Amino acid sequence: xxxxxxxxxxxxxxxxxxxxxxxxxxxxxxxxxxxxxxxxxxxxxxxxxxxxxxxxxxxxxxxxxxxxxxxxxxxxxxxxxxxxxxxxxxxxxxxxxxxxxxxxxxxxxxxxxxxxxxxxxxxxxxxxxxxxxxxxxxxxxxxxxxxxxxxxxxxxxxxxxxxxxxxxxxxxxxxxxxxxxxxxxxxxxxxxxxxxxxxxxxxxxxxxxxxxxxxxxxxxxxxxxxxxxxxxxxxxxxxxxxxxxxxxxxxxxxxxxxxxxxxxxxxxxxxxxxxxxxxxxxxxxxxxxxxxxxxxxxxxxxxxxxxxxxxxxxxxxxxxxxxxxxxxxxxxxxxxxxxxxxxxxxxxxxxxxxxxxxxxxxxxx
Numbered sequence: 366x367x368x369x370x371x372x373x374x375x376x377x378x379x380x381x382x383x384x385x386x387x388x389x390x391x392x393x394x395x396x397x398x399x400x401x402x403x404x405x406x407x408x409x410x411x412x413x414x415x416x417x418x419x420x421x422x423x424x425x426x427x428x429x430x431x432x433x434x435x436x437x438x439x440x441x442x443x444x445x446x447x448x449x450x451x452x453x454x455x456x457x458x459x460x461x462x463x464x465x466x467x468x469x470x471x472x473x474x475x476x477x478x479x480x481x482x483x484x485x486x487x488x489x490x491x492x493x494x495x496x497x498x499x500x501x502x503x504x505x506x507x508x509x510x511x512x513x514x515x516x517x518x519x520x521x522x523x524x525x526x527x528x529x530x531x532x533x534x535x536x537x538x539x540x541x542x543x544x545x546x547x548x549x550x551x552x553x554x555x556x557x558x559x560x561x562x563x564x565x566x567x568x569x570x571x572x573x574x575x576x577x578x579x580x581x582x583x584x585x586x587x588x589x590x591x592x593x594x595x596x597x598x599x600x601x602x603x604x605x606x607x608x609x610x611x612x613x614x615x616x617x618x619x620x621x622x623x624x625x626x627x628x629x630x631x632x633x634x635x636x637x638x639x640x641x642x643x644x645x646x647x648x649x650x651x652x653x654x655x656x657x658x659x660x661x662x663x664x665x666x667x668x669x670x671x672x673x674x675x676x677x678x679x680x681x682x683x684x685x686x687x688x689x690x691x692x693x694x695x696x697x698x699x700x701x702x703x704x705x706x707x708x709x710x711x712x713x714x715x716x717x718x719x720x721x722x723x724x725x726x727x728x729x730x
Contacts, residue, residue, distance in 0.1 A: 371728070372426045372499030373705040374488060378415025381427075381706050389492040389503050393439035396504035398454070402523040402699075403484075403497030404430035405724040407553055407623050408647060410713040413706075416624065416649040422487050427705075428497025428726070429458040429484030430526040432513065436501065448512060455525045455682070456502070457509040458482050458672060473509070474672055481505060498705055500728045511678050514686050520696040523725045524558070525681055526673060528692075530645070531558030532684075533677035536566045538643045538668045539617040543567035546610055548635050549591075550574050550602070550628045551621035551646060552582040554695060554723045557589055559619050561690055562681075564590030568617075572609060574602055574628075581720045589690060597628070606635045613637060622646040626653045633659040633667075645670035695723045701730035 369385040376382060391397050409427055411417050432455045435448060443449055461468045462478035483502065486495035494503045504510065513522045534555075535541050547563045549556050552575030563571050573586045574595040583594040595605045606615060614637040622628045623646050632642050633656060642665055660667055673681075685692065698721055700708040705726055710716055712724040 370494055370499055370501045371702060372494060372496065373702060374424050375413065375427055376424045379413060381413070383703060386488075386493045388501065389494060391437040391439055393441045394506040396438040396442050397436045398431065398433040398456070398502040398504055399436040400431055400433040400497055400499060400502050400728045401453070401519045402432050402725045402727045403428040404523045404526055405708050405712045405726065406430060406526070407555070407712070410709055411623060411647065411649055413709045417647065422485060423489065425485065425487045426494065426496030426499050427484050428499070429482070430523065431456045431483055431497030431502050432519070432523045432525065433502065435504075442504070442506065446510060448510070453513050453515045453522065454510040455513055455522070455678065456483050456497075456504070457511075457675070457678065458484060459509065460505055460507045461509070463507055474674055481507075483508070498702065498726055498728065500702070509675060511675070511682055513682055517685060518693065519727070520699065520723075520725060521685060521692045524554075524692055524695065524723060525678060525685060527554045527558045527723070528561065528684060529673035529678040529681035530555045531560070531562035532680045533673050534619050534621070534643050534645050534670050535559045535562040535617070536680070537677060538670055539563075539619060539641055541566040541568050541617050544569040545616040546570040546572070546613070548572045548574075548606055548615040548618045548632075549621065550597075550619065550632055551623075552579045552586055553621065555645075556621050557582065557586050557695060557722070559621065560586050560591045561589050561684070563617075565684060565689075570609070572606060572615070578714070582722055585694060585722060588694065602628075602631045603634045614640065616640050618642045620644050620646050624649055624651070626651065629653050630656060630659075633663070633665060636663065636665055639664045639666075641666045641668065643668045643670050696725070697722045698724040699730065700724070700726050702726060702728040
């Protein structure tokens with residue numbers, strides 16, 4: 366058993382280096398995860414580029430979508446979580462206090478006492494191994510974890526977070542019902558995951574947008590249930606939605622595009638009177654013009670989507686384990702820990718000739 370653990374550390378914009386850390390000692394209330402895979406997210410790309418997140422936290426181990434097998438586990442921790450060494454689990458980003466009013470009433474994502482998080486905590490917070498881009502990850506007493514069947518291929522199991530986002534945004538916040546028309550702005554892995562979730566929830570018509578360069582993603586979206594695709598850089602999204610729906614517009618609109626302002630207005634204009642709009646595309650702190658008259662005059666319900674909660678994760682894992690959808694088609698690239706930068710650049714579309722959808726880093730690959 367090695368005394369040190371290798372991990373990827375982001376030290377600045379576009380700067381990641383491999384470092385070694387002491388293997389944590391595990392007590393009765395915590396544990397250690399042998400990381401099988403960590404999915405790369407669009408927010409990882411923007412943080413890597415320095416557009417958001419890094420300056421507030423200093424050097425840290427990225428990876429907020431960790432999946433792995435429990436290597437060590439304290440006795441009280443095993444009883445509390447209902448798991449044991451050898452079980453495969455997925456960890457949520459947030460590590461809540463579990464005792465404040467927010468946590469006790471099921472709103473743990475709003476916990477004001479949370480000090481740590483997987484994939485976001487600086488390495489100067491002991492024991493440093495908080496992110497999934499490491500051979501092993503520390504499971505703190507407050508961590509939120511979900512068991513996943515070991516029979517599921519690791520690349521598919523690693524999609525729990527993007528699929529959980531689709532469930533959260535489409536089914537929970539969006540409230541998609543039988544027969545609804547759903548518009549998804551953005552065709553990344555979470556856009557396609559939202560198509561899957563909307564289809565599973567019974568949507569009648571699903572429209573998804575992307576760029577001409579996203580044609581391969583839009584083709585996949587059709588395989589997973591999208592009825593119509595729109596090229597946002599060569600077609601007018603609002604006009605296309607009006608044409609497709611015969612002027613009725615969309616019941617639910619999900620705005621998932623990163624760092625872009627125009628799709629926010631498109632989302633408001635594409636929703637029907639009284640429709641729901643879910644804003645989930647991070648803009649890196651940019652000031653985005655918001656036409657509030659549209660919200661008022663169209664009686665829109667607008668929701669800000671923060672993360673993925675336990676219910677969405679559990680429902681996403683149920684979809685994964687069901688085998689209902691050919692999720693393996695979404696996974697395009699697997700990298701080892703030493704190629705973390707290449708993994709991020711591949712998802713970002715910065716590697717010529719590579720068309721990425723779902724990318725994961727396997728630290729013990």
